[in-house]
Amino acid sequence: MDWRTHSTGARHLYIHIPFCHRRCAYCDFNTYANMDDRMGAYTNALVNELHALPVERHPLSVPADPHPLLRADLPPTIFLGGGTPSMLPLDQMEQILQAASAVVPFAGAEITVECNPGTVLGKDYLRQLHGMGVNRISMGVQSLNDPLLRMLGRIHTAAEARVSYEDARAVGFDSVNLDFIFGLPGQTPADWHDTLAQAVTWDVDHFAIYSLILEESTPLYAQVQGGRLSVPDDDITGAMYEHTMEFLGARGYHQYEISNWARGPLTGPGGLPKHAGLHNVAYWLNAAYHAAGAGAHGHIDGKRFVDVLAVEDYITRAGMLSSPLRETTDLSPTDVLAETMMMGLRLNMGVSYAHVIDRTGFDIRQTHGSVLADTIAEGLLIADELGIRLTERGRMYGNQVFQRFL
Ligand SMILES: C[S@@+](CC[C@H](N)C(=O)[O-])C[C@H]1O[C@@H](n2cnc3c(N)ncnc32)[C@H](O)[C@@H]1O
Ligand code: SF4
Incomplete structure (x- = not known):
């Protein structure tokens, strides 16, 4: 049966807006500059795709699971990411939100829009977004050092x-939320400290802080390869990450995921901080979610799907009301296990054995006993009677730990 034709239990929705004013030197997301004249056609295509998504008819059943997050259940979420959703004219934003509200009802939902701070100067745009029911903003700030910007x-x-x-x-x-990146070319630990120290004086609720990934297709990669720029070595970026954990921890920010910190109180679902980004938490719990837009990935009923990548292709296919779906992959139980571990271990609270059994049928104490024992002995994992989580050192070497479950 096609995933669109039946109800799915998914009550999280990602919407991709693939436009940017200018491509940043480090970014390889599916996004395009100088295509503003295609926004209207893209919005129409997106609304078509949203109308074709299956509407949730049954409340999600919550498994009896000692994982604190699952027991508490997550509210529905909608996330408009990009690219730069804040480039969309407000009338188009409204059309998209209206179509989205038929897929995931707004009542009680977390509704996030990603904004580039350079696109929302002047309060008007933000005020109108707020008036449309958007209740969370995520801004890419990256650095507070102008030469680095x-x-x-x-x-x-x-x-x-x-x-x-x-x-x-x-x-x-x-x-x-504010996004920052550390480990930038030419950035010293003192520069990174200055950015962090300034940012905390703004009274920010939530930080997403990423270590720079040098993506091969980007101008920054070419500049580093060509020797025109150089990035700090792994020891220095590791020290920057450790400093981030220590500095934000000492100022009342709770790290709840490898790259995410939020201020208390701990009144969110499952004892998460109140301002935790719950859309991403749904990903980390390997929950089912809808996705719409060019190159958007969804996960429903044991299948992953990804829409066509190119804007023009997407507009044509969604505009004709034919499926813009590019590819669907059936996930095997071992795929689901790898994803559940990879995503779940990103959360500081880790994964519970019962959660993994619920998602995959595997009891990792039996199937991965020696992997667990070795990783615990190396000081990268901690186990208790409910489950496992990364140690602070494990968070620095997360990818190495995840690979052991592939
Ligand atoms: C879609 S953008 C955020 C919204 C908006 N487009 C902007 O940049 O202001 C998502 C975030 O991913 C992060 N990011 C993108 N490419 C990255 C890379 N190569 N390494 C680390 N972080 C990256 C940036 O922090 C960026 O803010
Ligand atoms: S504005 Fe955001 S999405 Fe666009 S290129 Fe820059 S980082 Fe990537």
Whole structure:
């Protein structure tokens, strides 16, 4: 049966907006500059795809599971990511949100829009987004060092990022995430400390902090390969990460995932911080979610699917009301196990044995006993009677741990 034709239990929705003013030097996301004239056609295509998604008719059943997050259950979530959703004209944003609300009802939902701070200068756009029911903003700030921002090809300065952040708060957003990247070419530990120290004075609820990934297809990669720029070595980036954990921890931020910190109180589902980003938590729990838009990935009923990547292709196929679906993959139990472990171990609370059994049928104490014993002996994992989680050192070498479950 086609995944669109029946109800699925999925109540999380990702929507991809593949437009940017300018491509940043480090970014290989599915996004395009100078295609603003295709936004209207893209919005129409997206609305078509959203209308074709199966509407949730049955409340999600919550398995009796000692994993604290599953016991508490997550609210529905909608996440408009990109690219730069905040480039969309407001009337198009409204059409998309309206179509999305038929897939995941807005009542009680976390609704996030990703914004580039350089696109939301002036309060008007943010105020109207808030008026449409959006209740969380995620802004890419990346650094508060202007020469580094220029080197990255960002379209805003540090001061402009601050104004956009404050505007978001002023128009009523009480949940705002800021993205930062460390390990940038030419960045010293002192530069990174300055960015962090400034950012915490803004009274930010949530930080997503990524270590730079040098993606092969990007201009930054070519500059580093060509010797025109150099990145800090692994010891220095490791020390920057450790400093981040220590510095934010000492200022009341709870790290709840490898790259995510939020301020208390711990009143979110399952004892997560109130401002934790729950859409991403759904991914880390390997929950079912819908996805719409060029190159968007979804996960429903033991299948992964990905929509066509190119904007024009997407517009044509969704516009004709034919399926824009590019590819569907049936997941084997071992695929699901690898994904459940890889995603779940990113959370600081880790994964419970019962959660893995519920998702995959495997009891990892039996199927992966020696992997667990070795990884615990190396100081990368901690086990208790409910499950396993990464140690602080394990968080620095997360990828090595995840691979052992592949
Ligand atoms: C879709 S963007 C955020 C919204 C908006 N497009 C912007 O950049 O302001 C998602 C985030 O991914 C992170 N990111 C993108 N490419 C990265 C890379 N190569 N290494 C580390 N982080 C990266 C950045 O922090 C970025 O803010
Ligand atoms: S980081 Fe954000 S603004 Fe920059 S190219 Fe990627 S999606 Fe676009």
